[in-house]
Amino acid sequence: MTPKRKQRLVIVLAILVGVSVAVGLALFALSQNINLFYSPTQIAQGEAPRDTRIRAGGMVVEGSVLRASDSLQVRFELTDYAETVPVEFTGILPDLFREGQGIVAQGSLDNQGVFQAVEVLAKHDENYMPPEVAEALQASGKMPQPEAEVFNK
């Protein structure tokens, strides 16, 4: 091999090694950071894993929001109109968090079957429903009518 070819080989090998290390790292990081979405029905039927970071979404049940008087702890229920899941959250809820509104919460299920949320997301648009929630509602056949026409327009 000429020195020039040798040098090229070194560069090509370096790139190959670099790329495979990067791809390996990426896949590892990806596998550690994927948050699966579960609907209230799936959670109630025990399909969702415990103590693992997951996302849950649905409509906030009317009249279910309970606030602690001395702290920022909130408890509410999430439904897809087939099953409901209790959720606990400590902190400030987003502006569009309202009863009857579709939300997505990020957190994990504890041993009592309560979803301990670390983050609650609601979009800044009153007609918006998170696609996951819309799909979960359609799956349970409980998509609200006729508002459904307004959703995601």
Add this chain to the structure above:
Amino acid sequence: MIPELGEYSLILALCLSALLAVVPLVGATTGNRLWMSYARPLARAQFLFLGVSMACLVQAFLSDDFSVAYVAGNSNTALPYYYKFSAVWGGHEGSLLLWVLILGGWTWAVAAKSEDLPLDIVARVLSVMGMIGVGFILFTLLTSSPFERLLPNAPAEGGDLNPLLQDFGLIVHPPMLYMGYVGFSVAFAFAIAALLSGRLDAAWARWSRPWTVVAWAFLTLGIALGSWWAYYELGWGGWWFWDPVENASFMPWLIGTALVHSLIVTEKRGVFKSWTVLLAIFAFSLSLLGTFLVRSGVLTSVHAFATDPERGYFVLALLGISIGGSLLLYALRAGHVKSESSFSLLSRETMLLINNIVLVVVCLMVLLGTVYPLLMDALGLGKISVGPPYFNSLFIPLMSVMIVFLGLGTVARWKHTRAGQLVEKLWLPALLSLVTGVAVSFLAGESFNVAVALAVMLAAWVFFSQLRDIYAKLRSKSNPVAGLRALSRSYWAMQLAHIGVAVTIVGITMVSVYSDARDLRMAPGDSIGFGPYTFVYDGVREHKGPNYVSDKAQIRVMKDGTEYTRMHPEKRFYNARGNIMTEAAIDPGFTRDLYVAMGESLGDDAWAIRVQYKPYVRWIWLGGLLMTAGGLLAATDPRYRKQARREAQRAKAQSEINAEGTTA
């Protein structure tokens, strides 16, 4: 009447860009100089009619013409005039019109600023831009015209602009971002023109360099503005979320940064030519991909616009045609390109190659994290989301590697550098950054923090290696001041942009590690201590704005027992849509921000309040501004114009000789 004029002139602009796409290109292929010379007037006329079209839409907004569906959906009589103006690009249709207007603007700028370039190159470049224009004007007209009427039942009042968008940040953020996105179309057009003409030499790199660097500067500014807007307007003090839409603008930036660097190597050394062309194609393709991700509604995001599958398919088709077509052309033409020089393993070329590889790899990582959930969903494998830890755990180590090579690349020489030379030049900067990193980490927090030490070391490494390079440039000069003056403008531009990188690193590190936030319930008279500051909550009163009412809290900030400032966070209720919005109060500072936002009312005048201390957060955007300034400074280097003129004369002389040869 006026909206119809707008639609009509948009159709005219479409016809003109169709002519622009065909006539000069045919001229360039057949050697017909008359046809080639149509490129510039067509580009000017296209921009004129796009401008008229935009002016009509602006007029419809300012005059509250709610018979236009788009105006009715995004404006309101109670909206102040400057938000009526920015509401023009507050929705999908208008922002698309802004997109094509800016494309027309770039096309016009190339036509106006290219008098030194050979005519056939100008004709090809403008033709390619005309093709892009056809695609996007067609997209606007067919799927999302902003001029559609709501007749005969025009509403008396508009639906209002989303309150999140009623903000200074949104007046300036989208135009800057689009200037960057669309600006990469110029680099793309130059690359395609070079492939078409088969003249892939250092000259084309020199011609496209100023354009690319300007587009890159605007994109940098646009992203920095977007981050700043998210910080103060979304209400929770976050400045980057790895949100898919943020990623959509960040991916072209990463490739654009690689492109700006590889263009330097192509221009100065005549190597990496086909790689540079490929980067130019990718930078623009990722801009298109970003447009697709944002416009098609496949994303769940705070930024995503209304969903419409038809629009998604249209952009996807545009994406397929432009990426497929340009890569096919690349495959046919780029194989014959030969390097004009060689370089050894230890040289500036290699350092810049590493810069390019890292940036491309990082971009692929971001792409994977952004598109993976979409793919899984499309394949029916479940709904997932990829969290910020994925991005952070890859982005930070990879970029750290690149920063190390940034210092090495600045002092390394072209072609070949001895290892001893690098050590001799860089041992002191390395030592200084080691000391700085450790010292800052000890002084900034209560205890030593390894992450802070490493990150500050990297920032200091950039800073000191840049200084060392200036010193090396001056050492041989007898008069240092004259030596400083003699350094070229693009050299200072590089210094400025690299210092900007260091400043941003400091900002990101400090705010990520030393931020302090507390959510708490506050009744009037309650207080909370934060380092030297004490926040006292005085209560809430009602406040009336032009199109909203709000609960406005007063919080007195005490420092060492005396009153330091008063902060007034708000909870606004926008009448038209019934939206509730958090308006944070920020006390900005060079080394720290105080940030107070209101949560919800807890009854009896008590509110949930979030108080935050954000050290060095401004440095993140300050670094972005420095990078932008660097980019703009580089583009104005007079060297480009002089050299371009010289080359054009040579090319002209050459073509005249050829012409004489054929006639004789």
